[in-house]
Amino acid sequence: MSGVDVAGDADVPLRLVDVTKRYEGGGGTVTALSDVDFTVRSGEVVAVIGPSGSGKSTMLNLLGLLDDPSEGRVELHGDPVAGRSPRERTDVRREGVGFVFQDFHLIPTLSAVENVRLPTAFLPGDDTERAADLLTRVGLGERLEHTPDELSGGQKQRVAIARSLINRPDVLLADEPTGNLDRDTGVAVLEEIREIASNGVGVVAVTHDDLVTEYADRTVELVDGVLSDA
Amino acid sequence: MRERLGKVAAFPALTLALRNLSRQRLRAALAALGIVIGVFAVVSLGMLGTALQTAATDELGGLGNQVIVSPAENGPDSLNSRDLRTIERAAADRGSVIPLKSTAGTVTGPGGQTVGQVYGARNPRALFGGGPGVPRYHRSGAVVGRETAESLGARVGSTLTIEGNDYRVVGVFETDGPTISPLQASSAVVLPPDEFTGSGYSQVVVEAESSSAADAVAASVRNALNARTERVSVFSLSSILDTVTEFFGLLNGFLLAVAGISLVVAGVSIFNVMLMTVSERRGEIGVLRAVGIHRDEVLRTLLAEATLLGVSGGALGTLLGALGVVAIALNTELPLDAVLVPTNALVCLGAFAFGGAVALVGGLYPAYRAAWEPPVESLRG
Numbered sequence: 001m002s003g004v005d006v007a008g009d010a011d012v013p014l015r016l017v018d019v020t021k022r023y024e025g026g027g028g029t030v031t032a033l034s035d036v037d038f039t040v041r042s043g044e045v046v047a048v049i050g051p052s053g054s055g056k057s058t059m060l061n062l063l064g065l066l067d068d069p070s071e072g073r074v075e076l077h078g079d080p081v082a083g084r085s086p087r088e089r090t091d092v093r094r095e096g097v098g099f100v101f102q103d104f105h106l107i108p109t110l111s112a113v114e115n116v117r118l119p120t121a122f123l124p125g126d127d128t129e130r131a132a133d134l135l136t137r138v139g140l141g142e143r144l145e146h147t148p149d150e151l152s153g154g155q156k157q158r159v160a161i162a163r164s165l166i167n168r169p170d171v172l173l174a175d176e177p178t179g180n181l182d183r184d185t186g187v188a189v190l191e192e193i194r195e196i197a198s199n200g201v202g203v204v205a206v207t208h209d210d211l212v213t214e215y216a217d218r219t220v221e222l223v224d225g226v227l228s229d230a
Numbered sequence: 231m232r233e234r235l236g237k238v239a240a241f242p243a244l245t246l247a248l249r250n251l252s253r254q255r256l257r258a259a260l261a262a263l264g265i266v267i268g269v270f271a272v273v274s275l276g277m278l279g280t281a282l283q284t285a286a287t288d289e290l291g292g293l294g295n296q297v298i299v300s301p302a303e304n305g306p307d308s309l310n311s312r313d314l315r316t317i318e319r320a321a322a323d324r325g326s327v328i329p330l331k332s333t334a335g336t337v338t339g340p341g342g343q344t345v346g347q348v349y350g351a352r353n354p355r356a357l358f359g360g361g362p363g364v365p366r367y368h369r370s371g372a373v374v375g376r377e378t379a380e381s382l383g384a385r386v387g388s389t390l391t392i393e394g395n396d397y398r399v400v401g402v403f404e405t406d407g408p409t410i411s412p413l414q415a416s417s418a419v420v421l422p423p424d425e426f427t428g429s430g431y432s433q434v435v436v437e438a439e440s441s442s443a444a445d446a447v448a449a450s451v452r453n454a455l456n457a458r459t460e461r462v463s464v465f466s467l468s469s470i471l472d473t474v475t476e477f478f479g480l481l482n483g484f485l486l487a488v489a490g491i492s493l494v495v496a497g498v499s500i501f502n503v504m505l506m507t508v509s510e511r512r513g514e515i516g517v518l519r520a521v522g523i524h525r526d527e528v529l530r531t532l533l534a535e536a537t538l539l540g541v542s543g544g545a546l547g548t549l550l551g552a553l554g555v556v557a558i559a560l561n562t563e564l565p566l567d568a569v570l571v572p573t574n575a576l577v578c579l580g581a582f583a584f585g586g587a588v589a590l591v592g593g594l595y596p597a598y599r600a601a602w603e604p605p606v607e608s609l610r611g
Binding site for chain 2: 066
C-alpha cells in the first residue's frame with residue numbers, strides 16, 4: 001500500500017507544495033522550512049525525522065492547518081487551503097484531521113472517555129459509545145472513567161490516540177508518539193498506528209525515535225528546514 | 231457503567247466550565263464571594279430603601295391629597311356658605327368637599343375624661359374612613375376615634391357627655407389615619423353639624439383625587455378667596471410629600487450607587503480570575519482549538535465559567551440580602567408589609583441579573599483573548 005504513486009487527489013488528503021516558512025524573531029528572520037514538497041497518502045505511515053529545531057513541528061502545524069506558509073501552498077484533497085477562514089480550517093480539523101500531541105495534552109478534569117470524545121463534544125449527537133469502543137480498542141476498556149492523573153504515560157498516549165480517531169480522520173498527525181513511552185509501550189502504540197493506517201488513514205509521525213521508522217512505510221528527514229528522503 | 235459515561239454530552243460548554251471551576255475551588259469561591267457581597271449590598275440596601283419609602287408613604291397616606299381651608303389669622307372667625315361654594319367650585323371634579331365645624335371641648339365617658347377636638351360633620355366616613363357603626367350621613371350621636379374610645383372606656387352604645395350634653399356612641403373609627411395630618415382620626419370626636427351653634431364652618435377639607443389635583447385646588451382656592459385680603463389659610467401637604475418622596479428617591483439612588491460600586495469591584499475580581507485561568511490553561515485551549523473546537527465554542531465555555539461564578543454568587547447574595555432585610559423588619563418597627571412589596575421582587579431580580587451580567591462582562595475580554603489566539607501560539611503554552 002506504500003507504493004501508491006498514481007494517487008488521485010482523493011488519495012492525497014494533504015500535500016505541501018514548495019512550502020517555505022519564515023519566522024520574524026528578535027534575532028532576525030529564521031527560515032524554519034525551505035521549499036518543502038511533501039505528500040501524505042491515504043493508508044501510509046510517514047516518519048519525519050530530524051534534529052531538534054529542524055522544522056518538524058512547523059511542518060506538522062502547516063499540515064494541521066494551524067499555521068500558514070510564508071510561500072508555497074498547502075493542499076487539502078487537491079484544493080489550496082489559503083484563503084479559508086479560521087472557521088473553515090477548524091471544521092477541516094474537526095472532520096478530517098487527528099492530532100496526537102507530544103505531551104498528550106489531555107484535559108485533566110475530564111475522564112478518559114470524555115477526553116476521547118472532546119473533539120466532537122460540541123457536535124450534535126453523542127459519541128460516547130464510539131469513544132468507549134476506541135478506548136477498548138487501544139486496551140483501555142477498563143479505564144474509561146479514569147482521569148488523566150490516574151493513568152500511566154503509555155495509557156495517556158493511548159487515550160490521546162483514541163481521541164485523534166474519534167472524528168474518523170483522513171490524516172493522523174502525531175508529534176513524538178513514542179516520546180514519553182518505554183519501549184514495550186512504544187511498540188504497542190506503533191502497532192496501533194499501523195492498524196489505523198491499514199484502515200486508510202494517512203499517518204505523519206514526527207519523531208526522534210528510530211523505532212518509529214521501523215513501523216513507517218517511508219521516512220523523510222528534515223535538516224535545517226530542508227526535506228530529503230532518509 | 232455506560233450510563234454514567236458522557237456527562238459532557240448534553241451541555242458541553244456548561245459541563246466543561248463546571249469541571250474547570252472545580253480545579254481551583256478556593257479561587258472560584260473567592261471570585262464568587264465578591265459577587266455575593268456586591269449583590270448582597272445591592273439587595274439589602276435596595277430593599278431597605280424601598281421598604282422605608284413604602285412605610286413612609288403608607289404613614290403619610292393620602293395626606294398629600296388633603297387640602298384644609300380654614301379662616302386666616304386676621305380674617306373672619308369662620309367660613310360662611312359663600313366661601314364653601316367657592317371652595318366647592320374650585321374642587322369640582324377634583325375631589326370631595328367636607329365642611330367641618332370644630333371646637334375644643336371636655337368629653338366625659340364611662341371610664342374617663344378627656345379634652346379633645348370635637349368636629350361637626352355630615353359625612354365622617356369621607357373624612358376619617360369607616361369603622362363599626364360609622365354612618366355615611368351623620369344625624370345623631372357621636373362617632374369617636376379608636377384612641378379616644380379607649381381612654382374614655384367607651385364603645386358603641388356607651389354614652390358620652392360633651393359640654394354638658396349627652397350623646398350615644400354610634401360608631402368608632404377603625405383607622406388612625408396619617409399621623410402628620412392636623413385632622414386626627416384616632417383622637418377625634420365627631421357630632422352631627424346641627425349640634426354646633428352658628429352657621430359658619432371652622433374648616434373645609436377637600437379630599438382631592440391626587441396630590442396634583444390637591445395642588446390645583448389649593449391654588450384656585452387661594453386665588454378665589456385671598457385675591458384682595460388674606461381671608462383663608464390653605465393648608466396642603468402635597469408639596470411636602472413630593473419633597474419627601476424625592477428625598478427617598480435620592481437616598482435610594484445613592485445607596486444603590488454605593489452598592490453598585492462593590493459589584494463593579496466584584497466584576498474586576500472575576501476579570502482577574504478569568505485572566506489567570508485562561509493564561510494557565512493556554513495550552514489546553516490550544517488543544518481544544520487544534521482538535522476542532524471552534525473559537526465561539528471555546529468562548530462560550532469560558533463565558534459559562536464566568537457566568538456560573540456570577541449566577542451562583544448572585545443567587546446566594548440575593549438570598550442572604552432578602553433574608554437579612556426580612557430579619558431587620560421582624561426585629562424593628564419596620565413593617566414586614568413594607569418589605570414584601572412587588573418593587574422589592576424587582577430589586578432582587580435586578581440585583582441578581584446585574585451580578586450575572588457583571589461576571590459575564592468581567593469574563594468577556596479574557597475569554598475572547600484566549601479563544602481568538604491562534605492555536606499555534608497557545609499550544610506553545
